[in-house]
Structure formats: C-alpha cells, structure tokens
Amino acid sequence: MRLKAWDLAIERGGRKLFSGLSFAAAEGEALIVTGPNGAGKSTLLRALCGFLRLEAGGFALQGGDPERTLGEQAHYLGHADALKGALTAGENLAFWTGLMGGADSLAARREALAKVGLAHALDFPARVLSAGQKRRVALARLLIVEKPLWLLDEPMTALDVASQAAFPALMRAFLSRGGILVAATHAPLGLEGAHELRLGRATRNWA
Numbered sequence: 001m002r003l004k005a006w007d008l009a010i011e012r013g014g015r016k017l018f019s020g021l022s023f024a025a026a027e028g029e030a031l032i033v034t035g036p037n038g039a040g041k042s043t044l045l046r047a048l049c050g051f052l053r054l055e056a057g058g059f060a061l062q063g064g065d066p067e068r069t070l071g072e073q074a075h076y077l078g079h080a081d082a083l084k085g086a087l088t089a090g091e092n093l094a095f096w097t098g099l100m101g102g103a104d105s106l107a108a109r110r111e112a113l114a115k116v117g118l119a120h121a122l123d124f125p126a127r128v129l130s131a132g133q134k135r136r137v138a139l140a141r142l143l144i145v146e147k148p149l150w151l152l153d154e155p156m157t158a159l160d161v162a163s164q165a166a167f168p169a170l171m172r173a174f175l176s177r178g179g180i181l182v183a184a185t186h187a188p189l190g191l192e193g194a195h196e197l198r199l200g201r202a203t204r205n206w207a
Contacts, residue, residue: 116139150171168190
C-alpha cells in the first residue's frame, strides 16, 4: 500500500498556500509535515480527508480499497478532540466505533483506553476529564478500529510529559503493522527514520 499525492495546490481565503506539492509514503513509513504557522499543514491534512477542495492535483491510497475514499480509509485526528461531554470515555469510543464500522465491545474499549493510560476513566463523563485526558481519549480512537492510514494534526497537544513519552511507541507499533502515518507538528514525535515534508512560509498580513 502506498499514499501518493501529486501537484497539489490549495487556496484559502483567496491566498495560495502551496502549489506543485508532491509526496509519497509507503507501508510502514511516517511523513512529518513541518513549517511555520499559516503554511498549510492542517489544510493539507483536511484536504487529504476530503474536507477541503483542491485547486489542482490529486492523491490516492494505492493498494487500498478502491470502493472507498482515502478519507474513509484514514483516522483523522484534528485540533478538536470531538468528544461528547455527556457521554463517558467508553461511550464516546463506542460511538466512534459504530461510526467507523467497527465491532464494538467493552473489552476493546478497555484495551484502547489502557494503552493511553486511561483504563480507570472508562466510566468517567468526558466533561470531567482534563484537556490532556480528553486528548488521550481522542488518541484511543486510533486504536479502537484498525485503519491503514493515520492523519494526525499536532497529536501531542495538551499531553503531559509521560503521555508524550508513551505515544511514540503506539505510533511505531502502528507502523510495524504496515500502517502509513502523516503528522503535522511543531514538536518532535520521536519517530526515527521518518521523512519530512516542509511547507514554505505563507504570506501574512499583520495589519
């Protein structure tokens, strides 16, 4: 399986963020998207998911399911944790499992939360969790249903030092299973051998 993108161009608010952008990542490879604020890192991930329209170019998950879009074959983790406050951590995972077409089970929810250090929070309402704990529940979504592609936007946001140290092991385990990972980040992710895609500085108007 291989993620390939060619000659991508995207405009936001009448301003071209990038053009002629091409890259590829094969099974077991990580691509780290870097660059200054406003360069288009988050925009690129959202475009890969199908949330934003491309001005030019295209992309494909070669060797993936031809009946499904790239976005349908990917886990996308954005800035928002996308948790329902009235639901427990476990219920939030059950919702996402159903939405993504997975087979829900209490054991699977417990295991996913345990891997992010939150086994004790299964029955805690999301509204009482700290920002870092909410982020870890969001990360547990990556583990509850297997998908071949992870698209992560600043995945370390709000995590404490211990969680930041533990998360790279989960990413490496995913890659060892043949997954493909694309992450936009300002912080090091601890993935040795990862490729870097650096986006250029966008023009800004500070007036």
